[in-house]
Amino acid sequence: MTWFLYLAAAGGLAISAFFSPGKTKMSLLKAWKSFINVLPALIAMLLLVSIMIALLPERLIARLIGSESGIWGQFLASLIGSATLIPAFVAFPMAKVLMQHGAGAAQMAVFVSTLMMVGVATAPLEASFFGWRATILRNGMAYFYSFLVGYVVFGAVTIWA
Amino acid sequence: MGMRLVLKRWRVALAALAITLPLGFAFPAAGEKAVGMLGINIATVMGILPPVFILLGLFDTWVPRERVAPHLGEGSGLKGVALALFLGSASAGPLYVAFPVAEVLLRKGASVRNIFIFIGAWSTMRAPMFLFELQNMGFAFGLSRYAASFVGVLAMAWLTDRFLGEEDRRLMLAGSGDKV
Known part of the structure; x- marks a missing residue:
C-alpha cells in the first residue's frame, strides 16, 4: 500500500514537472507547509498512541472486554475502543476469539465501533484541520452512536442464532 | 517567530x-x-505521510475548485452524498490520512456535510475492512454493524453540519495550522 503511494507521488511529480516546473515547485512547497503545520498535532498523536499501546496491550484489552458483560461491559469496551488505535486486522480476529469464549456481541460491536469512529489520540490532529468544536462534536456523537450500533448488532446476532 | x-x-x-x-x-x-x-x-x-502530502499538494495546485465543487459542494445533492460515501469507503489506510484529504476537498468547495460523510465512511465503512469483518465476525454481525454505521454516518454528518456555526466554518476553511 505504501509503495503504491510513493509510486503515485513520484509519477505525479514527474508528470507535473513535465508540464510545469513552477506548479510542481508550488505543490511541493504546499506539501511541506501542510506537513509543518500538522507536525505539533502529529507528535501529540504519536505520544498518545504509544503510551496507550504500552498501557493497554492486546492481551489486557482482551481480558478486560472479554470478561465484563452487560452495560458495564459495554461502557468499558467503549472507553477502551475510544482510547486505543488498533488496526482492523488485529481487532476483528480478537473480537472473534473473544465471542467464541462467551463475550457478548453488543460489547464487541461497541468496541469495534468506537475503535473505528472515535479517536482520542487522533483528536489533536483532527482539530488541527477542523477545529476543536467540530472534532468534539464528531467524536462525541460517534461515541454515543456506538452504543446504538451495539444494540442493533446484538439484536441481529440474537435473531440470526 | x-x-x-x-x-x-x-x-x-x-x-x-x-x-x-x-x-x-x-x-x-x-x-x-x-x-x-x-x-x-x-x-x-x-x-x-510524505507521499500523501505530495499528492495532496499536486491535487491542490492542479485541480481547480470548479472541478470539485459541483460534484461535492452545496448543490451536489444526492450525487454528492453518494460520491462522498464512495470516496470514503473505497479508501484504504488509517483515519489520520483522511483528515488532510478532507481538508483539501473542503477548500476545493466540498460541503461540510459531504466532508463529514467522507470522514465517517472512511472511518467505519471501508470496503476491504468490511470484507475482513464478514470473514471473521459472520454475516449477522458484519451486515448489521455496517447498516447501522451507514445510517449513523449520514445522520451524524447532517447533524454536524447543522451544529457548526459560521465561525467554525470560517476556521475550517482558513487552512490548517494556526488554529491548533
Whole structure:
C-alpha cells in the first residue's frame, strides 16, 4: 500500500514537472507547509498512541472486554475502543476469539465501533484541520452512536442464532 | 517567530507530553515500552505521510475548485452524498490520512456535510475492512454493524453540519495550522 503511494507521488511529480516546473515547485512547497503545520498535532498523536499501546496491550484489552458483560461491559469496551488505535486486522480476529469464549456481541460491536469512529489520540490532529468544536462534536456523537450500533448488532446476532 | 507564537503552535504537543510523561513514570514498564513503540509509530507515520502530502499538494495546485465543487459542494445533492460515501469507503489506510484529504476537498468547495460523510465512511465503512469483518465476525454481525454505521454516518454528518456555526466554518476553511 505504501509503495503504491510513493509510486503515485513520484509519477505525479514527474508528470507535473513535465508540464510545469513552477506548479510542481508550488505543490511541493504546499506539501511541506501542510506537513509543518500538522507536525505539533502529529507528535501529540504519536505520544498518545504509544503510551496507550504500552498501557493497554492486546492481551489486557482482551481480558478486560472479554470478561465484563452487560452495560458495564459495554461502557468499558467503549472507553477502551475510544482510547486505543488498533488496526482492523488485529481487532476483528480478537473480537472473534473473544465471542467464541462467551463475550457478548453488543460489547464487541461497541468496541469495534468506537475503535473505528472515535479517536482520542487522533483528536489533536483532527482539530488541527477542523477545529476543536467540530472534532468534539464528531467524536462525541460517534461515541454515543456506538452504543446504538451495539444494540442493533446484538439484536441481529440474537435473531440470526 | 516569537516565543509566544512558538508555544501556541506547540501547545498541543506539550499537552500530550504532560499526559504521557507522568503516566510513563507512574508505570515504568509501560513507559519503557512506550518509548520503543514511539520509535515504531514515528517510522510508520513518517513512512505514509510524505507521499500523501505530495499528492495532496499536486491535487491542490492542479485541480481547480470548479472541478470539485459541483460534484461535492452545496448543490451536489444526492450525487454528492453518494460520491462522498464512495470516496470514503473505497479508501484504504488509517483515519489520520483522511483528515488532510478532507481538508483539501473542503477548500476545493466540498460541503461540510459531504466532508463529514467522507470522514465517517472512511472511518467505519471501508470496503476491504468490511470484507475482513464478514470473514471473521459472520454475516449477522458484519451486515448489521455496517447498516447501522451507514445510517449513523449520514445522520451524524447532517447533524454536524447543522451544529457548526459560521465561525467554525470560517476556521475550517482558513487552512490548517494556526488554529491548533
